[in-house]
Amino acid sequence: MKKKICFILVLFLSIPTLYAAKDVKVMQYKHVGPITVNKPFMADTMNVNGKPYEVKNLLKSTLPFDRALSSSEVLQADTAGTVSFAIPQKGYALHLFSFFLNSDRYVKGTLEVTGNGAFEVYVNDNSVGASSELTMEPRRYEIVIKYLTTEADTCNATLKTVFKSKDNVEVIASLNPEKRYTLNNILEGKDFRGIAVSPNGKYTLVKYINRFPKGKSESYSQLLDATTGRVLLQDNGFLTNARWMPKSNLLYYTRKGLNGKELITVDPTNMRETVLVDNLPEGTFKFTPDEASLLFTIEEEGPKEGNELIRVLEPNDRLPGFRDRSFIWRYDLRSGLYEQLTFGYQDTYINDISADGRYLLFSIDENTYTELPHTRSSLYKMDLTNMAVDTIWEKAPYVNQAAFSPDRKQLLVTGSGDAFDGIGLNIKEGQLSNDFDGQLFIYNLTDHKATPLTKDFNPNVMNAVWNRYDGQIYILTEDQDCQYIYTCNPVNGKIKQIVTSEEVISGYSLANAAPVLFYYGQSASNANRLYAYDLKGGKSKLMYDLSSDKLKDIVLGEVHDWNFTSDDGTTIQGRYYLPPHFDPSKKYPMIVYYYGGTAPTNRMLEMRYSMHMYAALGYVVYTLNPSGTTGFGQEFAARHVNAWGIKTADEIIKGTKLFCKEHNFVNDKKIGCIGASYGGFMTQYLQTRTDIFAAAISHAGISALSSYWGEGYWGYGYCSVANKGTYPWNNPEFFTKQSPLFNADKINTPILLLHGNVDTNVPIGESIQMFAALKILGKTVEFVQVDGENHGIMGYSKRIGWQNTIFAWFAKWLKDEPEWWTAMYPERTL
Incomplete structure (x- = not known):
């Protein structure tokens, strides 16, 4: 015979005291139980701290909530919110009750749980008290109550849950597991770190990173059968640092041994390890393709200045480690001879080694501040059999890297269109190459x-x-808002796209001696997936879908392409993201995002400014790739040069207006805009040109070209491209006319300036001076510094705070919900 226990679980939502409280009752519950637990053997009546055993200690027995609730039953409450359930007649048992709380906005309240039994309450797996303050951001929260029943319980046992808040918000309690896409989905979970296919194409080494809450992480690797995808070995030790030898299909790694540093090879067929050599020199190295030698890159420390008076020799002397130099050494694996191959004042860099291992291709870069470009590259070919060196070119402009063709008769060279006297240029007359x-x-x-x-x-x-x-030749490209792989036939120059299964390819690896390619990537609405590609058959095979786990229970809104024609007849590509459960009859606030630097805003889901993350908060998100973006052809990219808002700003403004005109679900009075770096400049500049935005956010934005071009570590280098040949002394009007600071009086939009206070790319002074200007002008402005952060915000907790600052600012101005901002930044008078 079983007894009955009455279990009452009711969720009330109280609105401000000026109004009658509105109760939200939990009408359904997931329930697991009874799960029998036993009292321990009593060796003594007291423990080491002199305390007696209490029955409620049985609540310390743990249960994995996810696993237990996966086989739960649904209990329906009566109209009063009461649930009755059976318990064992004898002994002790645990019961789990769970439901979800969802809020449509930021809200603070008190979660109160009362009852005459023993219980524990968990919010998102974190233990809270029976009465605890709960701050809810607009996302899903899982509430689990672990309840202990005993044979002494009677039918009048009760449990009540109440969420009290002074805010008039909509809080929903349900069993719907649907989640919003949040920052946590980007900061946490499993992701790829890299892939490497063995030379014969039979094996693939896949490297992963697991990111945990609070910023902790761990790396590990898997060795896969490249044909079946079967995991042959998983390891967070040697595999994590292992690489493939160039031709022998062995893995190698280094470790500390009894006789110094050891170079170890591993045979993937039997996992047998062999010590290839011991007492190996320190430093980073790569095998020559014939596996006869190792080529080391060795750093030599340069001279130091004093601690109080520091002489700066040249602009780049501000960069950490600039005075250090790198040189090339060779270690002969047969004889053990370790010798220096390059020496001098300038750094030397390994570009490539010929397939037969005989020739080394290396380069030397020199700074040339008085002419463009500011770096010139010299390339040399060294015969490793006799140290003879041939000069291929000296002090060539606009050339980056070079690599041997398989027959070493030609070189594959990367550079800009200006390289080799501009033979690769395809721009209009009067344009300058980007x-x-x-x-x-x-x-x-x-x-x-x-x-x-x-x-x-x-x-x-x-x-x-x-x-x-x-x-x-295999080419990874920015192809408009995608990243695709192409092949180029070097004989006839024909280029052909490899049809991949994702829109943004992040990494790929080719076998040296087999028609095998592995790649991983993601698309606008899915996370990373790993594929094997048969180069002969031309088909992709899915090997591992990370997205299925990372997006479990997450509902994303639709993504649609939307292009428009600019005033000069150019098609400007863009797309928009809708909130989940989009209702076309409603009016939604909108956020507009645009590029930073000159790179396109691609279709990645897991980007720093993930469009789905904002859409999940109830915004329509519109992004576009205006003039100056790379990936759309040389002429289109060249529009970035000596522009700084010219044409680009007009396109963003026109695109935003046209989008609102064609989509009546947008509230055109509640449009926000955001950008970072060059995009942060664009945020500031746009506000000097238009009042269509209700709120603006500039992260690490450039306010004055006159200070930025020479102030940051990379300012003069970036400006040697973005304003090629234009300087404050030869065109002062350009530096003032296009600078937001010099037009600050035209800004009327409430603007948030965000900046890492140790930013070496765009120094924080760019936000400081704009903040001062807008304060003097009496404009609405906020300035938030992120302590200890550089150009990108990397610290886990700082990243969350930074992102919540963005969310709160938009909620205040685009949704008329200031509570989040006020909670983070309460009003203060000094």
């Missing part, structure tokens, strides 16, 4: 002539590999 737009060239070592490969190819070249197996 040197952030990458191009490819083939350089013939016999006649020393360069041929452009991508002159008529619009995507921006991010990196390229000349594959030894099929002789094709």
Whole structure:
């Protein structure tokens, strides 16, 4: 026979005292129980602290909530919110009751749980008191009550849950597991760190990172059968640091041994380890393709200045480690000879090693401040058999990297369109090339002539590999708002896209001796996935779907492309994100986001300014790639040069107005805008040109070109591209006319300035001076510094605080909900 216990679980929501309270009753519950627990054997009546055993100590018995509740039953409450359930006649038992709380906005309140039994309350797996303050952001919270029943319980046992708040908000209690997409989904969970295919294509090394709450993380790796995807080995030790040898299909790593540093090889067929060499020199190295030698990059410390008076020799002397130099050393694996290959005042960099291991391609970069570009590159070929060196070019402008063709007769060179006297340029007369737009060239070592490969190819070249197996060049590109892989036939120059299963490819690896490619990437509405690609068959095979776990129970809104035609007839590409459960009959506030620097806003889900994250809060999010963006062709990218808002601002303003006109679900009185770095500049500049925005956010924004161009670590370098040939002394009007600071009196939009206070890219002075200007002008402005953070906010808790500051600012001005902002930044008088 079983007894009955009456269990009452009611959630009340009280609105401000001026109004009658509105009770929200929990009408359904997930329930698991009874789960029998036993009292321990009483060796003594008191414990070591002199305390007697209490029955409520049985609540210390743990249960994994997710696992237990996966087999739960749904209990329906009566109209009063009361639930009755059976308990064992004898002994002790645990019961779990759970439900979800969702708020449509930021709210603070008190969660009160009362009852005459023993219980514990958990909010998102964190133990809270029976009466505890609960601050709810607009997302889902899981409430779990762990309740202990005993044979002494009677039918009048009760439990009541009440959420009290002074705010008039809509809080919903339900069993719907649906979640919003939040910052935690980006900061936490599993992700790829890299992939590497063995030379024969039979194995793949996949590296992961697990990110935990509060900023902790761990890395590990898996060795996969490349055909089946079967995990052959998982390890957070040697595999995490392992790499493939160039041709022997062995993994290698280093470890500390009895005779110094050891170089270890691992045979993936049997996991047998072999000590290849001991007493290995310290430093980073790479194998020569013939596996006969190791080439080390060794850092030499440069001279130091005093601690009180520090002489700066040149602009780059401000950079940490600038005075240190790197040189190339060789370690012969057969003889153990360790010798220096390069020496001098300038750094030397390994570019490539020929497939036969005979020739080393290395470069030397020199700063040339008095002419553009400010860096010139010299390239040399060293015969490793006799140390003979041939000069390929000296002090060449606009050239970045070079690599041997498989037959070492040619070089694959990356650079800008201006390289090799501009043979790769494809811009209009009067334009200057955007040197952030990458191009490819083939350089013939016999006649020393360069041929452009991508002159008529619009995507921006991010990196390229000349594959030894099929002789094709594989190119990772920014292709408008996507990242795709292309192949280029070096014989006829034909370029063809590899049809991948994701819109943004983040990493890929090719086998040296087999038609095997692995890649991973994500798209606008899914997280990363890993694929194997058959280069002969031309098909992708899904190997691991991280997205299925990371997006479990998360509902995302729809994403739609939306383009418009600018005043000069150019098609400006964009897209928009709708809130989950979008209702076209409603009016939604909107956020507009635009690029930072000159790179496109791509279709990644897990980006720092994830559009879905904002859409989940009830915003329509519109993003566009205006003139000057790379990935749309050289001419389009060149519009970035000497512009600083010219044309771009007009396109953002026109796009925003047209979007609102064509989409009546947008409240055109509640539009916000946000951008970072160059995008932060654009936020400030836009407010000098228009009043269509109800709120604006500038992170690390540039307010005055006259100070930025030479102030930050990279200011003069970035400006050598963005305002090529234009300086404060030869065009002072440009530096004032296009600077938001010099037009601060035109700003009427409430603006939030965010800045890391040790930003070396865009120094915090850019926000300081704009803040001072707007304060003097009596404008609505807030300035929040993130302590100890550089250009990007990296610290876990700081990242959350920074993001919540953004959410709170938009909630205040776009939703008329100031509570979040007031809670974070209460009014103060000094």
